[in-house]
Amino acid sequence: MCQYDFISKAQFTSKNEFLEESKDIAEDLFKKYCINCNGKEFYFAEIEFYYYNDNSEELKVKWNENTYPRECQAGDIFYHLSGMDICFNSKLPQNFKEKEDCYGGGILIRSIVEIDTNGNKIVTVGPLTCANKMLNACKGKCMPKLRISKKLNYTPNPQKTFRYLGKTDFDLIEKGENRDGNLKLAFYDSGINKDSWNKARSSYYEKRIMRVK
Numbered sequence: 001m002c003q004y005d006f007i008s009k010a011q012f013t014s015k016n017e018f019l020e021e022s023k024d025i026a027e028d029l030f031k032k033y034c035i036n037c038n039g040k041e042f043y044f045a046e047i048e049f050y051y052y053n054d055n056s057e058e059l060k061v062k063w064n065e066n067t068y069p070r071e072c073q074a075g076d077i078f079y080h081l082s083g084m085d086i087c088f089n090s091k092l093p094q095n096f097k098e099k100e101d102c103y104g105g106g107i108l109i110r111s112i113v114e115i116d117t118n119g120n121k122i123v124t125v126g127p128l129t130c131a132n133k134m135l136n137a138c139k140g141k142c143m144p145k146l147r148i149s150k151k152l153n154y155t156p157n158p159q160k161t162f163r164y165l166g167k168t169d170f171d172l173i174e175k176g177e178n179r180d181g182n183l184k185l186a187f188y189d190s191g192i193n194k195d196s197w198n199k200a201r202s203s204y205y206e207k208r209i210m211r212v213k
Helices: 014-033 057-063 127-137 167-174 194-212
Strands: 033-037 040-055 070-072 077-081 083-089 090-092 103-115 123-126 144-147 186-189
Touching: 014 033, 014 040, 014 057, 014 186, 033 103, 033 127, 040 057, 040 123, 040 127, 070 077, 070 083, 083 127, 103 127, 123 144, 123 194
Parallel strands: none
Antiparallel strands: 033 040, 033 144, 040 103, 040 186, 070 090, 077 083, 083 103, 090 103, 103 123
């Protein structure tokens, strides 16, 4: 049996079906899986789901600007301009918006957790930052791979969350303001304690702001 059976469904045909499935997928990823990089395990802290299907108007309209072209199998790791994805079965050639019978997408890794030698949780925030960290951990000997964890040593509590795009979004979310615009996609985090999140996210957005200036 394929170890990625939980994401190997051929196609999702409606937004509701996809969002319902995403809950179970998130639960499995957080509680059983890791990205293995040369023997080092990185655990999921925040993930974001994308999916496109031209046979479903709501999936086609909602995700057509957000899904990168790819032709991948479930569980493949896919690199793109925004970071690193775990793929669904995907048939999305470069010009997929002009073709028929195209479907697929992935799960963007937005934040990761690693455990240091003292058992401390180190949170890394930001899709490209995460991708670079995992690639560097491979030390040129291999590529990052989705694997069932052999030593999952933190207890996540997956929960629905919002998409963090920048300082303005960060401030709005901290104030508890509604972000309906981002509910069209599925976002989950692992329920890491608030202090750890705030420290990691504040540092990340501070660096982003400095780069913009």
